[in-house]
Amino acid sequence: MLVVAIEKERTFEKVAIVSFLTILFILSALLMLVSCLALLLTKNIMHACTFLLAALLGVAGLYLTLHADTLAVTQVLVYVGGVVILMLFAVVLTGGQDQESITKEKFPHLAPLFGSKSTFLKAFLVSMIFFVAAASLLRLGEKEIVHVVAVNYAPTIQSLGQLLMTDYLFAFELVSVLLLGALIGAALIARPMKK
Amino acid sequence: MVSLSSFLFLSFVLFLTGLMLVLGRKSIIFVLIGLELILNAAALNFVAYSRFVTEKLDGHLFALFIIVIAAAEAAVALALAIRFYQLKETTHLDELSELKH
Amino acid sequence: MTDNMPQFFQELFHLETSDCLTFLFYFIGAFILVNIASVIGGLATYAERKISADMQLRIGPNRVGPYGLLQFLADGAKMLMKENIMPLMADRFLFNIAPMLCLVGIFATLAVLPISGNLTLAHLDVGVFYVVAISSLVGLGIFLGGYASNSKWSLLGGMRGASQIISYEIPVVISILSIVLLSGGTSFKTIVHHQGGLPHEWFVLHNPFTFIAFIVYFIGSLAEANRAPFDLPEAESELVSGYHTEYTGMKFAFFALAEYVEVFVLCGVGATLFLGGFNVPFGLDTFLSKTPFPLLAEVVQLGAFFTKTFALYYLVIVIRWTLPRLRVDQLMSLCWKYLTPIALFNLIGTAIWMVYFHDQSIVEIIKAAGSHAGGGH
Amino acid sequence: MENPQVLADSSQGLSVFMPILILMVLGVVIFWGAVLVAGLIRPSKPSKLKQTAYECGELPVGQAWSHFNIRFYVTGLIFIIFDVESALMFPAASVFKKLNSIGLGGLALIEILLFVMILVAGIAYCWSKGDLDWVKSLSSKEK
Known part of the structure; x- marks a missing residue:
């Protein structure tokens, strides 16, 4: 083995x-x-x-x-x-x-969120630090719940199919109507234009 | 240890990347990529909670439906992007300013 | 019955089960399987040139090694020596990633290939579903290869290749669905378990709908591997060998290897789904597994699997040198206007057959009718 | 071996996915290994002429990323709708035999029939509107 x-969890060895x-x-x-x-x-x-x-x-x-x-x-x-x-x-x-995909010019009149790439990276890092700090703070209180997976939690394809065909039957049929709508809509949009 | 909070952290990162792509980029395709990431972050949360907390399969089915609907949505959105390119010869979002082409 | 390959060997050599020992067995098994698949891919090139030579009354390669058997090693060595030229404006990152995607996609399907009862690397619960999903990476690799080499021909070839592969994936998946319907599970073990050793117990002769499903699967897998009448994306005459025009040296060799190993994997999956996979007729393998050498049972099952797969592979090679190449619009209309509707109605037909005849195959129905008639007098 | 918390093992032990990871890593290693080894052995004399795109000998004309017909996208669109349909059908199909054995076969058949027929209606619409045929010459349409 x-x-x-x-990592040594602070709360327990x-x-x-x-x-x-x-x-x-x-x-x-x-x-x-x-x-x-x-x-x-x-x-x-x-x-x-x-x-x-x-x-x-x-x-x-x-x-x-x-x-x-x-x-x-x-x-x-x-x-x-x-x-x-x-x-x-x-x-x-x-x-x-060939198009330019990053906002090159700065938007003084808009919030810095629409600034250039560097502002994004700074924002990204700040939010990372914030999240890690918050997580570690919360973690102090959270005692590690010894977690036993119940036996009936068997996410096999059969159990998923059974749930799909019995409880979620209405959603199963509704999704096919949604797919039909998406197919017809997108085909209509993407048909070559008759100039 | 692999626990619920690690999955929440990962889906947070996914969501954040998606959001920043949607807001910060000016090409339609980039915005759609960001959108896909946001949908994936939501589906990941569903499965993480279904594994660690509820231990029932509803989270899995919900994530399955999210994937299905995200694919249909991507198909229609890309069709719109191509039609927009045919009209305006560019995918830069600033051109998307008038309601009537 | 041990459930995975390392446990089988651990019991065979009476070792205590441990984590890194399982990893070791898996690693050795994976390494051997990759080498076997590459050698089979190489020998397939040799077999193809030899068979086409026989069909055209000429002698195939016979210089390198006995009867030209080592020809593919000579080709490999030549590929190693070729200079790796990358077009000037090519997208360097994608240019290298594309053949790797193809290769990783194909090697990942090898893990699930049901070679024999205990020697298959991974008995996944979602076996068939996994093979269909991972083999869609190849279409992606082909498109990126075509796009990255910055030439009109390879871009057109890449787009045609990708659209052909993805559109022919639909009839293949729907015909696989009718088999999953019949066997009640997507894992290869249950599919093979529901078929017997003798031909009448195979799924291909189970009912007329699965027979049509086998034909649709075979045509679809031909098109999915860019083979035979559907090899337009790399057609020498039109697109100057399509998406891998700009590739030289080892990257081109890996594209070709991925294609030949993909044909082997598709034939293997087809043999397992429709021709009873590693089932040995007359229950020979169960008899052998009781003898002191359980490995013999595996060898017999391996033999059954490989004979069926190579029979299908031979059919693929013969078809290549008999049928002319399809035009693009014929190719696409064949897929969407003929194969997909047939596969869809086939799926419904299998479901109706199962409900009406309670999952019985034709032979069982005839037997039941016969015994009923006989016993009824 | 398994994570001690997951006592009652659910569907399959997670170690069944180990060979898949090993094979993927093996694929990457073999590819880069061969390319790098070949890099050492073979000659490398890049020349301007050698690196131009191959156009049967002539000098390449125009940019590669030119404008393309939209029928490639329509094929991809119909593919993804049916791909999603088959992804949903796999769990349903894998449970059909069990439902059939306990007598619910007729109901399951109607569900699957409804699901597939709605999408057959979709492909019939595309067929009638001429989205499926590859060469869409508008002039031939008017005649």
Whole structure:
């Protein structure tokens, strides 16, 4: 058993066992954070789509650590195999990446939020520090609840399908009507214009 | 230790990145990327709470519906972006100022 | 019955189960599987050139190694020596990422390939669903490859390749759905468990709808791997080998390797879904697993899986040298106007068949009718 | 081995995803390893002419990122609607056999039938409006 002390909780002495769960969590969280940061810094829109792809794969990895394997696979199938490819098509169809995508000029009359990239990074860092401080403050009070997963919490594809077909049946049928609306609407919009 | 607060932190970062992309960028496609991230942050929260607190599968189904509707929304939004490009030959949002093209 | 591969070996060699030992077994298994898949990809190029030579009454490669078997190693070495040229205005970051995406997408599907009862690396609960999802990374890699090399031909090839792959993914997924409907689970283990060893127990002969689903799956997977009559994106004559025109050296080799390994994975999944995967006829594997050498049962199951997969692979290669190439509009209308409606009505047909006949296959119905008629006199 | 908190193991032990992670990392390592090794072995004499895009020998004309027809997007659009439909159908299909065995098969069949038929109506609309055919020459439409 690879026993490595990751962090000593202040409230109680707990040696974290490096299990695959923690490794998977760290890797996917790292992938997501790095790609989120890269998304903020990049100007090239194709790179942005690739970093979006990496962020979505990171979120799929996080779903795995939450034992939600069906959701992770749906996320990969729908987002990675659909939405990102659609965005790449849209980027190519809207003239590649020659437009300027970052607000270059400063908006004196508007709040600094619409400032240049540097203000964003400063804002990002300040909010990070604020969040970490708040989390650590709150954590003092929060005693680690020993958490036992109930047996019936089995997020397999069968239990999800059963819930979908029985309790959420109305939503299941409604989603197909929504998809029909989206299909007809988008096809109507994207039809070549008759000049 | 992997606990609920770590997932809340991660979805907070996702939400923040999405928000900053939506507000700070001037190209339509960037705004849509930011939107996708915000939707993902919400879905991640649902699953995290369903795993650590409620232990019921409703969170999973809600996240599934979020993914489905986000995909349909992205399809329509990108169709609008392409039509906007056909009319105005640019995707810069400042051109999107009049109601009638 | 142990549930995953490391436990099987730990019991085989009577080791105590431990965390890093599981990781070690998984790592060795993954490494061996990757090498086997690459060698199969290489041998596929050799087999393709040899079979096409036979069909055109000429002798295929026979210089390198006995009967030209090491030809693919010679090609690999040549690729290593080729200079890596990147076009001037190309997008350097995407240019390198694209072949890596293809490769990672294909290697990730290998984890779930159901080679045999205990030797498959990961018996996922969502096996088939996972294979469909991860193999959509390839379409992305192809599009980025086409876009990044900054030439009109490769961009057009990349867009055509990506739109062909994503549109043919729909008939493939819907025909897989009718099999999931029939076997009541997306994990490969339950799908194979519901099929027997003998052909009449396979899903392909279960009912007419699954037979049509097999044909739709086969055509769709041909198109998804850019093979045979659907290889327009890399058609030599029109688009100057499409999206990987600007790639030279090892990156081009990895694009080609990803394509051949993808055909192997799609044939393997097709054999598992429709032709009974690693089921051995007459229950030979259960008999062997009781003998002191349980590994023999695995070897027999491996043999069953690989013969079925290579039979499908041979069909893919023969089709390539018999059918002419489709035009783009024929290709797209075939997918959307013929395959997708057929696959959708097929799905409904399978559901109706299951409700009406209570999941019985044709053979069982005939037997039941026969025994009923016989016993009824 | 498992996280001590998750006592009652839910669907599958998380270690079943370990080979997937290993294979993905292996793919990346093999790709970059081969490219770097090849970088050492092979000659590298970049020249202006060698790095121009290949246009059957002539000098390339115009920018690559030119304007494209929209039919690529319409195909992608129809794909994503059906992709999402199949993503929702997978959980429903994997439970159909169990529902059928306990006698609820007819009800489940009607649900799936309704779900699929609504989307078949969508594709019928696109077919009738000519979105599915690849070459949309408007002139042929008027004749």
